[in-house]
Amino acid sequence: MMAGAVRESTLARLEFYNILVRQGKVIPLLTLVISLLGFILGCLCLFYNTLESYPVVLLGCLSILLIGLVLFVRRREGYWAKLPFVFAGLCMISLIVLLFIPEYVDIGGAAGFVDTKIHHSVFSGLLLLAITLPTTSFSLRYLLGSSPSAHDISRYPLFILPVIFVLIWYGIILFHIFDWGIDGLSWGTFGDLKYPIRGTFIFIGLTCLISLPIGVGTGAFLSEYGGRLSGLVGFAITLCRSISVYILALSALGLVTFVKEADFLDRTFIWEAIVGYKLNETTGIKFEGYGTVIPGAIFMSVLVIPVIARATEEGFRSLPRELREGSLALGATEGRTFTHVLLPWALPNIVTGLLLGCAEAAGMLAVVMFLTRSYSNNPLFGHVNTLSTYIFMSGEENRFNASIILLLLCLGFTLIALILKRIFAKRYRGA
Numbered sequence: 001m002m003a004g005a006v007r008e009s010t011l012a013r014l015e016f017y018n019i020l021v022r023q024g025k026v027i028p029l030l031t032l033v034i035s036l037l038g039f040i041l042g043c044l045c046l047f048y049n050t051l052e053s054y055p056v057v058l059l060g061c062l063s064i065l066l067i068g069l070v071l072f073v074r075r076r077e078g079y080w081a082k083l084p085f086v087f088a089g090l091c092m093i094s095l096i097v098l099l100f101i102p103e104y105v106d107i108g109g110a111a112g113f114v115d116t117k118i119h120h121s122v123f124s125g126l127l128l129l130a131i132t133l134p135t136t137s138f139s140l141r142y143l144l145g146s147s148p149s150a151h152d153i154s155r156y157p158l159f160i161l162p163v164i165f166v167l168i169w170y171g172i173i174l175f176h177i178f179d180w181g182i183d184g185l186s187w188g189t190f191g192d193l194k195y196p197i198r199g200t201f202i203f204i205g206l207t208c209l210i211s212l213p214i215g216v217g218t219g220a221f222l223s224e225y226g227g228r229l230s231g232l233v234g235f236a237i238t239l240c241r242s243i244s245v246y247i248l249a250l251s252a253l254g255l256v257t258f259v260k261e262a263d264f265l266d267r268t269f270i271w272e273a274i275v276g277y278k279l280n281e282t283t284g285i286k287f288e289g290y291g292t293v294i295p296g297a298i299f300m301s302v303l304v305i306p307v308i309a310r311a312t313e314e315g316f317r318s319l320p321r322e323l324r325e326g327s328l329a330l331g332a333t334e335g336r337t338f339t340h341v342l343l344p345w346a347l348p349n350i351v352t353g354l355l356l357g358c359a360e361a362a363g364m365l366a367v368v369m370f371l372t373r374s375y376s377n378n379p380l381f382g383h384v385n386t387l388s389t390y391i392f393m394s395g396e397e398n399r400f401n402a403s404i405i406l407l408l409l410c411l412g413f414t415l416i417a418l419i420l421k422r423i424f425a426k427r428y429r430g431a
Contacts, residue, residue: 014269025143027065027068027069027072028072028139028140028142029143030065031069031135031139031142032070032139033139034062034065035132035135035136035139037134038055038058038062038128038131039129039132039133039161039164040168041058041128042132043125043164043165043168043169044168045121045122045124045128046122046125046169048121049073049121049426050121052103052120052124053205055098055124055127056098056099058128059092059094059095059098059131060091060095061137062091063091065403066084066087066091066135070085070088071239071275073142081142084138084139087131087134087135087408090131094131098123098127101120103119103122104117105117105118105123105392130363133157134158136161137157139152140154140157141154143393149348156176156425157396174407177400177407181400181403181404182399193387193390193398193401193402193405196385196387196390197292197361199385200362200384200387200388200406200409202215202293203293203297204302204358204362206293206294206297207297207300207301207304207357207358207361208358210298210301211304211305211357212308214301214305215305215308215312215353216308216309216312216350217352218233218237218309219308219311219312219313219315219346220312220316220338222234222237222313223316236380237305237306238306239305240302240303240305241303243302243303245303245364248302249299251299252291252295252296252298252299253300255295255299256295259271259274260275260288262370270344272290273292274294275288275290275291275292276291276292297361300361304357304358304361307360308350308354308357311345311349311350311353312350315345315347315349316345318345318346318349319342319345323341323345324337324341327340348422349421350426351417351420351421351424352418352421355413355414355416355417355420356414359410359414359417362387362409362410363388363410364386388406
């Protein structure tokens with residue numbers, strides 16, 4: 001029985017090869033395979049500088065195959081294909097350029113930086129990606145034929161390959177982070193990073209404390225009330241989401257500077273909450289700080305509020321009209337309908353938006369970086385570091401350990417969001 005299955009598999013393979021040879025589709029298939037290999041090699045060349053000899057060989061093979069593809073189209077469909085011919089020329093030009101580019105290209109003078117050099121492999125990777133992405137598409141088109149469905153399928157690589165490119169980059173980054181940091185990760189590492197971990201949770205907690213009521217209220221207003229004001233609020237929420245984090249960071253720093261220079265706020269509670277201090281435990285003197293986590297959380301909430309507001313709005317709008325009208329028909333007031341029908345229905349969306357905002361706050365660097373100078377034992381009114389600022393400012397020793405902890409923290413928030421959304425949806429929606 002096994003021998004029969006092997007025989008059938010061999011016959012099917014031979015039949016596939018015969019179809020390829022009989023229809024003359026070996027050249028499009030080889031062009032497609034080489035293009036895909038070139039795309040993967042281009043992704044790797046952007047990360048590793050030990051692969052610089054392979055792109056030249058691959059570009060030479062691809063140029064020959066593209067010329068063969070031109071002849072294939074001429075013999076099969078009766079016209080000269082311009083696109084493969086153009087890309088064959090581009091392959092040859094790129095090959096010549098790579099042969100004459102030195103190992104390191106100094107761009108310091110051109111870019112205005114001192115001693116800035118780019119390795120040869122970066123140019124190899126960019127040229128491979130720029131050439132192999134289109135060649136993958138039209139080689140697939142010639143392989144499948146000239147039908148409308150083949151034309152549509154041949155466009156898939158233009159959308160799928162960039163996603164694969166991003167996933168490869170993420171995979172390589174994660175591999176290096178875990179490869180360099182997993183060996184030094186232990187319970188002692190958590191002890192060494194207790195202040196950044198504590199600062200991260202404080203930053204997340206304050207951001208959520210500020211963002212949750214404003215975000216839920218804004219989402220409810222957008223869903224339940226119409227008119228020009230609702231449109232204006234929705235437009236403002238969209239604008240808040242598009243603000244650069246560096247603008248927010250500079251705004252937080254500006255607030256700290258204003259409070260620090262305001263004489264009427266000197267040494268008041270507002271001054272301690274915004275500017276912060278470092279307490280000398282021996283003398284009891286409070287030394288002026290550079291900013292606390294509170295202004296950072298205030299301005300970070302500008303990015304988290306739109307996430308919660310949009311999630312809340314979608315949750316309210318997804319409520320079936322029959323449930324809303326049934327609650328009012330049974331004599332419930334609008335307030336009771338809101339608290340006992342609308343809010344529980346939208347709770348899965350609210351929790352999801354909140355925890356995704358927490359994950360974003362955990363990895364935020366710019367807002368806290370402008371306000372962080374040193375460590376302090378004071379969790380609120382001192383200079384609180386987070387894991388992201390620790391990764392940016394520390395040396396090589398614990399940087400990758402902190403990166404792993406931050407990745408696991410963000411992954412944990414995402415998984416908790418998915419689990420809670422499923423639990424609340426089952427409880428309040430019966431789904």
